[in-house]
Amino acid sequence: MSSPRYSVGEISRYIKNLVDGDFLLRSLWVEGEVSNLKYHPSGHIYLTLKDEKGTLKAVMFAGYRKNLRFALQDGMRIIAGGSISVYEQGSSYQLYIRAVEPAGIGQLYQEYEARKKSLEEKGLFDVQYKKAIPRYALRIGVVTASTGAAIQDIVNITHRRNPYAQLVLYPALVQGENAAPSIVKGIETLDQMGLDVLIVGRGGGSLEDLWAFNEVSVAQAIFDASTPVISAVGHETDTTIADFVADLRAPTPSAAAEIACFDVREYLKQCGRCREELGKRFTARLERDKLRIKAQNDRLLRYHPVNRIHTGRLRLAALEEKARMIMERKLQAEKERLARSAAQLESLSPLARLSGGYVFAEDSEGRALRSVGQVRAGDRIRLHVIDGRIRAEVKETENG
Numbered sequence: 001m002s003s004p005r006y007s008v009g010e011i012s013r014y015i016k017n018l019v020d021g022d023f024l025l026r027s028l029w030v031e032g033e034v035s036n037l038k039y040h041p042s043g044h045i046y047l048t049l050k051d052e053k054g055t056l057k058a059v060m061f062a063g064y065r066k067n068l069r070f071a072l073q074d075g076m077r078i079i080a081g082g083s084i085s086v087y088e089q090g091s092s093y094q095l096y097i098r099a100v101e102p103a104g105i106g107q108l109y110q111e112y113e114a115r116k117k118s119l120e121e122k123g124l125f126d127v128q129y130k131k132a133i134p135r136y137a138l139r140i141g142v143v144t145a146s147t148g149a150a151i152q153d154i155v156n157i158t159h160r161r162n163p164y165a166q167l168v169l170y171p172a173l174v175q176g177e178n179a180a181p182s183i184v185k186g187i188e189t190l191d192q193m194g195l196d197v198l199i200v201g202r203g204g205g206s207l208e209d210l211w212a213f214n215e216v217s218v219a220q221a222i223f224d225a226s227t228p229v230i231s232a233v234g235h236e237t238d239t240t241i242a243d244f245v246a247d248l249r250a251p252t253p254s255a256a257a258e259i260a261c262f263d264v265r266e267y268l269k270q271c272g273r274c275r276e277e278l279g280k281r282f283t284a285r286l287e288r289d290k291l292r293i294k295a296q297n298d299r300l301l302r303y304h305p306v307n308r309i310h311t312g313r314l315r316l317a318a319l320e321e322k323a324r325m326i327m328e329r330k331l332q333a334e335k336e337r338l339a340r341s342a343a344q345l346e347s348l349s350p351l352a353r354l355s356g357g358y359v360f361a362e363d364s365e366g367r368a369l370r371s372v373g374q375v376r377a378g379d380r381i382r383l384h385v386i387d388g389r390i391r392a393e394v395k396e397t398e399n400g
Contacts, residue, residue, distance in 0.1 A: 009088065016086035019093060025084035030056065030095055031103050034076045036206040039237050045072065048206070049080060049095065058082075058095035068100055074207030074238070075109025078102055108207055112214055116241055119216065124223045125244045131228040133248050133259065136267070137196035139166045140260050141227070143186035146171035150203045150232070150253040157257035162264040168195060174202035179212035187221040187229070198225065199256045200242065201232030213240040222246055232256035360384040372397040 006014075019025055032049030039045055043062025048055050058080060060068070072078070081099040086092070119125065140158065144150050146169065158165050170186035173179040183200065190198055200222065202210070212218060213233045222229050222245045231246030232253040243249040250256035361369040364380050375381060375394050383390040 008091070012086065012088040012091050015091075016088055019084060019086050022084075027081075027083060029079050029081045030058075031079045032056065032077070033108075034072055034074055034078060035208065037072055037074050037237065038204070038235070045097075047072065049078075056095055057092065058097050060097040060100070064098050067098075070102065072100070073109070074210075075112060076102070077109075108211070112207070112241070115214060115216060116244065119219055119241060119245070124219060129223070131247045133228050133230065134196045136262050137260055138162075138164065139168065139193075139195045141168045141170065141190035141193065141195040141198040143170045143172050143183055143190060143198065143200045144202050144253070145174045148203055150201060153252075153254040154199065154257040157254055158261045161258070161261045164264060165261050168193065174212060175205070175209050176212075180215035180218050183212055183218050184221040187218075187225055191225045191227045195227055197260050198227050198229045199232055199250075199253070199260055200229055200246070201250075201253050201256060202234070203253065204235040204238060210234055210238060210240055213242040215241075218242055219245045230256045230260055359390075372399060 030049055032051050034047050035050050035055070036048040037045070038047070043065055045060040045065060045068075047058050047060075049058050050056070060080075060082075079101045080095060080097045081101075082095050082097040084093055084095055087094060123129070142151065142154055144154075151169065155167060158167055168190060170190050172186040173182040187198065187200060200213075202213075204210075210233055213231075219241050222231070222242060228247045230248045230250050231240070231243045232250040232255065233240045233242055234252075236251035248259065250259055360383070362382050362384070363369060363374060364382075366382075367374070369375065369381065375397060377394050377396050379394045381392055381394060383392055
C-alpha cells in the first residue's frame with residue numbers, strides 16, 4: 001500500500017477547508033420549509049430546511065437569534081441567509097444561518113391552519129367544554145408508543161411521585177399513515193375503563209412526525225371522551241390541534257405525568273398539616289366551650305334559689321352588722337353626751353355646792369330661803385349640809 005493514508009479527522013478537515021474556500025458557499029440565501037425545529041436552552045435554534053428535492057440541516061446560533069423578527073414554526077417557508085460549512089465531528093455539512101426572512105407558508109402548515117380554524121369554528125376548542133383534571137388521580141391511562149422516551153418518562157415520574165398510582169397503557173402508533181386510527185382506538189378503549197385521567201401524546205419531532213395529532217379524527221375522539229384528557233405532544237415549542245381540543249395541554253410528556261399524578265409525599269405532609277391545624281382548632285374550640293359552660297354554670301349558680309337565699313342571708317347579716325355598728329356608734333355618742341350633761345349637772349347640783357362648805361336653808365314648810373325677808377326672829381328653819389340637816393331657830397336677821 002504505497003498510497004498515503006489519512007485519518008478520518010484529516011479527511012473531515014480537508015473537506016471542510018474545501019467547502020469554506022468556496023466563494024458561493026460563503027454567503028448565500030436558501031429558501032425552504034422549516035422542519036424538525038428545536039429551540040435549545042442555550043439559545044441556539046436547530047432546524048431542517050426542505051423542499052421537494054432534498055433537505056438541508058441548519059443552525060442559528062444565539063448571537064444571531066436577536067436579529068430574528070418573528071417566531072419560527074414547523075411548516076413555515078423561509079429564506080435563510082448564511083454560509084455552508086462542515087461540522088467536522090459529525091462529518092456533515094449544514095447551513096449556518098445569520099438572517100431569516102419569511103417566504104410564505106408551506107403546504108402542510110397551510111393545511112394545519114385550515115383544520116385549526118375549522119375545528120375552532122365548530123366549538124371544539126371552547127373553554128366551556130373543558131373538563132377539570134382530577135387533583136388526586138390514581139388510575140391514569142396513557143395513549144402513546146410502547147417504546148420510546150415518552151412512556152419511560154411518564155412511568156418514571158409517576159412511580160417517583162406516587163407508587164400507588166396505576167398506569168394503563170394503550171400502545172398506539174404515533175407516527176405514520178396508521179397512527180391516527182390507532183390513537184383514536186386507544187382513546188376510545190381507555191375512555192370506557194372508568195379511569196381518572198388520560199394522557200395522549202408522544203415525544204418531539206417535525207411537523208410531519210407529529211401530524212397524526214393534527215388529524216380531525218383524533219381531535220374528535222379527544223373532544224368526545226368523557227374522561228379528562230391531557231395532551232402531551234412533542235416539546236414545549238410544538239403545538240398540535242390535539243393541544244387545543246384537550247382539556248389541558250402539557251408542554252411535554254414528563255410535564256403531563258407531573259400534572260396527572262399527585263405527589264403522595266407532599267399529600268401526606270399536607271394531611272399532617274391539616275391534622276395539626278384541625279387539632280389546634282379543636283383544642284381552641286374546646287377551651288372556648290369550657291369557658292362558656294363555666295360562665296353559664298356560674299350564672300346558674302348565682303340565680304339558684306339556694307344560692308339566692310344564701311346571698312340574701314349574707315346581705316341580711318351584713319345589714320345587721322351595719323345596723324349594730326350604727327347603734328353602737330349612736331349609743332356611744334349618747335353615753336358621751338350623757339356624761340357631759342351629768343358633769344354639767346353635777347357642777348350645778350346643790351350637793352356639789354354643799355360639799356364646798358355651803359348650806360342650803362329652808363323654812364319650816366320646806367321652802368328654800370333666798371332672802372332675810374322670808375323669816376323673822378324666832379322662826380324655826382332647817383339647814384342642809386353635806387352629811388345631814390341642822391334644825392335651828394332664827395335669832396335675828398340682818399340685811400346685807
